[in-house]
Amino acid sequence: MMKDWEVVIGLEIHAQLATRSKIFSGAATAYGAPPNTQACLVDLAYPGVLPVLNAEAVRMAVKFGLAIGAPIAERSIFARKNYFYPDLPKGYQISQYEQPIVGRGSLEIVLDEGTATRIGITRAHLEEDAGKSLHEGLANATGIDLNRAGTPLLEIVSEPDMRSAKEAVAYMKKLHTLVRYLEICDGNMQEGSFRCDANVSVRPRGAEKFGTRAEIKNLNSFRFVEKAIQHEVARQIELIESGGTVVQETRLYDSDRDETRSMRSKEEANDYRYFPDPDLLPLAIDRAFIESVRASLPELPDQKAARFVSDYQLSRYDAGVLSASRETGAYFEAVVARVGAAHAKLAANWVMGELSSALNRDNLEIDAARVGPQSLGGLLDRIIDGTISGKLAKEVFEAMWSEGRDADAIIEAKGLRQITDAGAIATAIDAVIAANPKQLADYRAGKDKLFGFFVGQVMKATGGKANPAQLNDLLKAKLGGG
């Protein structure tokens, strides 16, 4: 069934800009304040108030535009988007319609298989967020909290360039990484700092004309984006194949039931009657300002990943994982600085393996890791110099994580130091051989597989501490009839 249809997806992403104050007023934007304590007269749309644009929101939008290679409009204008809703006190949202601040740019995504695709970004514009409507615990009323009203948003509109739910998620993740690198958005999806609407349509494979699209609103996790799109694609194909037609409408994803359902018919509701906001003059951005923002750009995710590949000979996949956040990249490089670039692959494996699973298990961000980069480097040093085996190192790591002590202290305390004394290993081997005459005879009769049995027995006898390479050599010699 899927063979006959091509999926077309475009995403609109709303990123809350991490300013201290609102886009048009001096009220605070901190998350989680008691309701309506951060809504001032401007946010409440009292008569006679005037919006004044926040310089930091402008700087952040410019930063984003430069990072996606888009032109920055030297002159952009604000417009009123008119609609009625109780969480929108003015009866319009101040947004940008014609002449947005950020023009056309693009972002490269890499799928699991390693194929890179460039996704076009049509535009990005500044606008204000609305308040929140609360329904729970109120009998015959809706409660309105306007703390969020006026919080700056950057709406990032993609081209309809994505062809699968997986591509859409990859694009969204890439944008999520980028806005955090740029430090323009905290990316907290649970708190709604980074939200996504998806425009989804299907068309017969090979057709040029797009099918009618449905817009799925308010997708606040990567998993929901993927599931909602998959569900919506299946719904549209089924509808068309059974003789129906897709109508242009807004649909809401219900994660409990894993389905989308119609919210309202779009052409009916969406007559926003945009017009330039007479309260705001055109925004002028000069070249010198743009260049100063450009000079302040950090190393971007793609640049960092490319550097990891060339400096540390990491695979493209590893480099992508380790550069997914600035913090992860910094952690990895701090470990490498300690153990040396020659051991970068070992450092990469530990950051992506043990460290990452411990963080996931305890639900911690890498900044709050119970084993810091210096400590992890200290552990890796002991693997590198042969004090402990890689297998024992995992045990040491767990102890470091729970006890908060250094690798050396734990190796000492638990007596985990690897046995590299050939005499001690030989003694252990002799004892094992003496205790297993039948296996010895079988081995010498040609059952090579029993070698592993002997390795296991000696390891058991030494508490896993025998140096594996030395053990192998000595055991081979002794079993061979030494």
Place this chain on the structure above:
Amino acid sequence: MSLTSRDVEKIAHLARLGITDQEKPVYASNLSKIVEFVDQLARARTDGVTPMAHPLEGLTQRLRADEVTEADGREKYQRNAAAVQAGLYLVPKVIE
């Protein structure tokens, strides 16, 4: 250009205005006259004129520094509200 009663209905709906059937032709006629008046602009020659976003040409938007300057005024502001509960403004139930 003249507006029909249907146009008036749509405009009234978008503006959330309740109007009676008797009023519709009156509004249609009045609004048509306004549109006709403004339509004179369409006869002006505007070749080579850059559209203006604002009548104050040459001026550009002043920006403010990103500082929190507004203290919590909830108690004062909510005295004007028709109904509040637990710090929330109450409105008739909105069902989506």
